[in-house]
Amino acid sequence: MALSRETLLQLYEMMVKIRTFEERVAEIYYEGKQPVFNIAAGPVPGEMHLYSGQEAVAAGVCAHLRPDDPVTSTHRPHGHLIAKGVDLKRMMAEIFGKETGLCHGKGGHMHLFDPELHFGCGGIVGGGIPHAVGAALAIKKRGEDRVAVSFFGEGAANIGAFHESLNLAALWKLPAVFIVEDNLYAISVPKTASTAVRSNAERGAAYGIPAVQVDGQDVVAVYEAAGEAVERARRGEGPTLIEAVCYRFRGHFEGDPEHYLPEGEKERWKQRDPIVLLAKQLKDQGWLTDEEAQAIQDRMTALIAEAEAFARESAYPPPEAALTDVFVQAE
Amino acid sequence: MAERLLTTARAIAEAIAQEMERDERVFVMGEDIGAYGGIFGATQGLLEKFGPERVMDTPISEMGFIGAAVGAATEGMRPIAELMFVDFFGVAMDQIFNHMAKIHYMSGGNVKVPMVLMTAIGGGYSDAAQHSQCLYSLFAHTPGIKVVVPSTPYDAKGLMIQAIRDDDPVMYFFHKGIMGLGWMAPNPRATGPVPEEPYTIPFGQADVKREGSDLTILTLSLMVHRSLDAAEQLAEEGISAEVIDLRTLVPLDKATIIESVKKTHRVLIVDEDYKSFGLSGELIAIIAEEALDYVDAPPKRLAVPDVPIPYSRPLEQEVIPSVDRIVQAARELMAE
Numbered sequence: 200m201a202l203s204r205e206t207l208l209q210l211y212e213m214m215v216k217i218r219t220f221e222e223r224v225a226e227i228y229y230e231g232k233q234p235v236f237n238i239a240a241g242p243v244p245g246e247m248h249l250y251s252g253q254e255a256v257a258a259g260v261c262a263h264l265r266p267d268d269p270v271t272s273t274h275r276p277h278g279h280l281i282a283k284g285v286d287l288k289r290m291m292a293e294i295f296g297k298e299t300g301l302c303h304g305k306g307g308h309m310h311l312f313d314p315e316l317h318f319g320c321g322g323i324v325g326g327g328i329p330h331a332v333g334a335a336l337a338i339k340k341r342g343e344d345r346v347a348v349s350f351f352g353e354g355a356a357n358i359g360a361f362h363e364s365l366n367l368a369a370l371w372k373l374p375a376v377f378i379v380e381d382n383l384y385a386i387s388v389p390k391t392a393s394t395a396v397r398s399n400a401e402r403g404a405a406y407g408i409p410a411v412q413v414d415g416q417d418v419v420a421v422y423e424a425a426g427e428a429v430e431r432a433r434r435g436e437g438p439t440l441i442e443a444v445c446y447r448f449r450g451h452f453e454g455d456p457e458h459y460l461p462e463g464e465k466e467r468w469k470q471r472d473p474i475v476l477l478a479k480q481l482k483d484q485g486w487l488t489d490e491e492a493q494a495i496q497d498r499m500t501a502l503i504a505e506a507e508a509f510a511r512e513s514a515y516p517p518p519e520a521a522l523t524d525v526f527v528q529a530e
Numbered sequence: 531m532a533e534r535l536l537t538t539a540r541a542i543a544e545a546i547a548q549e550m551e552r553d554e555r556v557f558v559m560g561e562d563i564g565a566y567g568g569i570f571g572a573t574q575g576l577l578e579k580f581g582p583e584r585v586m587d588t589p590i591s592e593m594g595f596i597g598a599a600v601g602a603a604t605e606g607m608r609p610i611a612e613l614m615f616v617d618f619f620g621v622a623m624d625q626i627f628n629h630m631a632k633i634h635y636m637s638g639g640n641v642k643v644p645m646v647l648m649t650a651i652g653g654g655y656s657d658a659a660q661h662s663q664c665l666y667s668l669f670a671h672t673p674g675i676k677v678v679v680p681s682t683p684y685d686a687k688g689l690m691i692q693a694i695r696d697d698d699p700v701m702y703f704f705h706k707g708i709m710g711l712g713w714m715a716p717n718p719r720a721t722g723p724v725p726e727e728p729y730t731i732p733f734g735q736a737d738v739k740r741e742g743s744d745l746t747i748l749t750l751s752l753m754v755h756r757s758l759d760a761a762e763q764l765a766e767e768g769i770s771a772e773v774i775d776l777r778t779l780v781p782l783d784k785a786t787i788i789e790s791v792k793k794t795h796r797v798l799i800v801d802e803d804y805k806s807f808g809l810s811g812e813l814i815a816i817i818a819e820e821a822l823d824y825v826d827a828p829p830k831r832l833a834v835p836d837v838p839i840p841y842s843r844p845l846e847q848e849v850i851p852s853v854d855r856i857v858q859a860a861r862e863l864m865a866e
Contacts, residue, residue, distance in 0.1 A: 269605060303638035312637035319604065319641065323628050329597020330629070336598055337605035340557065340583065347601075360624075363594025370589065524639035525673050527697035529781075 202419055204486045210262060210418050211481060212495050214254035214474045217278045219499040220287065221249040221449075223507065224277070224294065228453050236454060242511070243294055245307055250278035252448030255473035256380050257282040259421030259443075260348060263429040269334035269347040271327030272320035274309045275447075279350050283316045287506035297513035304516045305524060324385075325351060325358035328377070332364045335373035335438070346432040348376045353442070354385025356399045365440065369406040374432035376425065379442040380415065386451045387459040399442040408438050415443030416473045419480075445473075533723035537710025539571030541683040541724045542648075545690035546573065546610060548728045550580055553608060556694055559586040559595050560612030569614055570650045570709050592622035596647065600630050600699075603645040608694060613649040616665045616703065630699045631674030644697045646690075651679075652705040652752055652802055653850055655714060659838035662846075664751070664801075666703050667808030670779040676700040676733060677779040681708060681754035683722040685777060688731030695730065705752040705802075719755045734781035738790070742772035745796035745863055748787060748813055750776045753800045753851060760856035769864055771798075779809065784816055791821045796863050797829040800851050805833035827866035830859050 202210075224243065231241025238245065250257065253275075261282035264270065272279040280290060285301075293300025294308045301313055309322040317334070321327055331349035338345045355361055356379050368375045379399045383390055396402060403410020409431075413420040421443050428439035446468040450457045457465075481487035536544065550556045558573055564587040567574030577585040588595040592613060599609040613619060619626060626647065633643050653662030670677040676698050680686040686704065693700040710720035739754055740761050747757045754775045761771040772790055776782065791797055797817060799810040810831035817829060832851040840846050 269601075271601070301638070302636060302640065305638045306636045310636040312633070312641050314637070314640050317605070319633065319637075321629065321636075323624055326597075326624060326629055329594050329625060330601030330604065332594065333598035333601020333603070333607075333609070334605045335601075337602040337607045340602075340607065359621075360593050360597060363589075363591035364597070366589060367591065367594045367598060524635045524637075526676070527634060527639070527642055527644075 202422065206262070207477065207481055207486065210258050210422065211474070211477050211487070212499070213258040213262070213282055214418065214477065215495055216499045216502070217254045217257060217281050218251055218474055219496070220281060220503050221251045221277060223503050225249055225449065225453060227507065238454070243308070247308060247453040248275040248451065249449045249453065250275055252468070252472070253380055253382060253415065253445045254278055255418035255421050256378065256415050256443045256445055257350070259418045260350070260378055260425040262422060263426050264346070264348065266316050268345050269317040269331065271331045271334070271349045272318070273327065273351055273355070274320070274322045274324070275352070276309070276311050276320035279320070280311055280313065280316070280318055283318050285313055285316060285318070287502060288509040291506040291510040292513050295510040295513070296515065297510055298516040299509070299513040303520065325355040325360035327351065328355065328360045328364040331375050331377070332368050332373060335368060335375040336371060338374050339371070344433045346374045346376060346429050348378060350378045350380060352385065353379055353381035353383070353390050353399060354393065356402065357393055365402070365406040365408065365438070368438040369408045372435070372437040374435065375438040376428040376432055377438065377440045378425070379440070381442050381444045382447045384447070384451065400440060403440040408440055410440035410442070412442040412444065415445030416471045416476060418473055418477050534726060535721050536683050536724040537571070537721050538680070538683045538686045538704065539574065539709040539711065541687040542572045542690050542704065543574045543576060544724070545687040545728070546694070547576060547579055549691055549694040550576070550584060552728070555606065555608045556610065557584040557586065557607065558610045558612070559588050559599065561588055561590055561614050563587060563612050568612060570704065570706055571711060572612065572648060572704060592618055593625055596622045597625040597629065599645045599647070600625060600633070600643055603643045604633065604641050608644050610646040610648060610694065613647060615661050616649040616651045617660050617663050619665065626669070626675070627672055631672050634698065635674055642697050643699045646693045646700045646702055648702040648704065650706050651703045652707055653839045653846060654707055654752070656841055656843060656846060658841040662839035664703070664803040666779055667803045669701050670809070674699065675780060677703070678733065678777070679703045679750045679779060680777060681751050681775050682719060683710070683724045685731060685737065685775070687724050688729050689777065691728055692730040692733060696733070703751065707752040708755070717755060719758070731777070733778045734783050735777065736783035736786040737775045737777055738772060738786070739775045740771065740773040742770040742794065744770040744794055745772070745798055745860055746790040746794045747771050747773045747798045747800055747856070747860070748776065749773065749800040751802060753802050756851060756853050757800050757856055759853045760860065763853070763857050764860050767861070769860060771860060784820065787813065787816065788821045791817055792824045795824055795826040797825060798856070798859055798863055799829065799831040799833070800856055801831065801833040802850055803833060804836055805831065806836050808833070827863055830863050832856060832859055
């Protein structure tokens, strides 16, 4: 099924939005960390795992989701949350550790929660997969047509939580979609050194659920596979597993020396940059001009500059706020 | 009218049933909690009453279903998950420690995790090192988990209803020896009066199970029963022991502890968990910080002496506090 110009342009814009956000966060991240890199320095301290290169996955999946569809994400969550429709200001403010952030500065870049979008993530590999099962269970119990989606990496497909979760979701026929983002590496260890299974889609058979592997650089392929899975879940027909093969353009985290990469590999993958591929497709079809592409880019740049300004201008939380929010009902 | 008597197991199951009737968001999941009724009877009768949609037997996948309880709770349900033995926590520790306990805080208070994780604790019946631990101190150590450890049928019901209605994650530890199971050593205190109507017991309120004036015994769970037996013997010797059942560790009722210490000036802690870096040390630290001037003798503690729980009867009896050892420790404390 050919996608409409409108859909393709929406996907394109979302991917540009994510890429622009991530590349700007990278620039900000290095503020105060040069010439000597100190992870605790600068306006954005701590680890930083950026999503550049994988945008087609978040955009292609989340295009099918409503704000009330629960999504669980990972330590590399920005793309998913942006594609879910987050307020960029509050997201950026959280990354800056500010009071106005999504979590009032208690979460940071790896622990972003947005209850309005039913979005959660975390720094433990595989940790969010069972949460999607539970969210899907809640949906099924209430007889709603929402769908729970869990994003995680191919590294997480080797952890117990993945296997327990898929078994439960299949057993209970839950409205869930599991998205493996195979970006080839679990930090430095390649997929080929982590599992004898070539495609995680093969693992669907172990749980009796449909599974498919798609080209994660091709947003149309992701969009179509995800659309089928989401609709299947909404119809109450149970979970689906999708593996999208993609590539991280910025390494595992900022500061990753990447000496484990085979020579020329990243350059080869960059030839298939998902945004460039889609732009070419749109231009070939006469659906996007260079000027229009530039206008989209400018709009996204301005949006993110606005979010950044908001974050920078926002106040830090008062130190004593560290002692609140342990419990809802503190005695 | 005679008071109605229930075992602790039935009191817990009744609490859950009444909350399930009151609130359709409440459901139960765990291993063998359906047709079996829970290995220790905490869910008996629930499947018949509410059906398999709300009383869900799970496969053996604690990480999966405890994590699913977290996810269902964040979506507004109020799940109760049973971890059959607390000793099995290891396979689900990430979900308990890093997710259940931390999501509310990490979200800046925006996401609630209203769930109950109930689990069986304790030894005394030769189930050895991997089926006999208490471990409540381990969970009380982690910020973000409320820790409830009832000792009687009455408390068990009221604390369970409170736990289900609480908006925070609550771990609820029932000792196998207080459940009133036909296949455990008989324990007369495992059956007691329990009102039929629902009621709650607020967290953070210790209960003075026996008043006394010479020493304070701080304890919980099955050790409350042993301490009460010991207090009766001590009374015959003219020693008046006050027995305080802590009931909840998080939040902890410091005021009742301090008040009692100020009255008796002597403290004995009786704890079935490991001795070092846990509850007994914490209680002594609190007393040192807040009532040091009031204690006339160094506090004493009876706890498992930092060994795994052994299998053989004489070995196990050597490490778990007994009535005799409580009596002995109290005598020594009075002689100081």
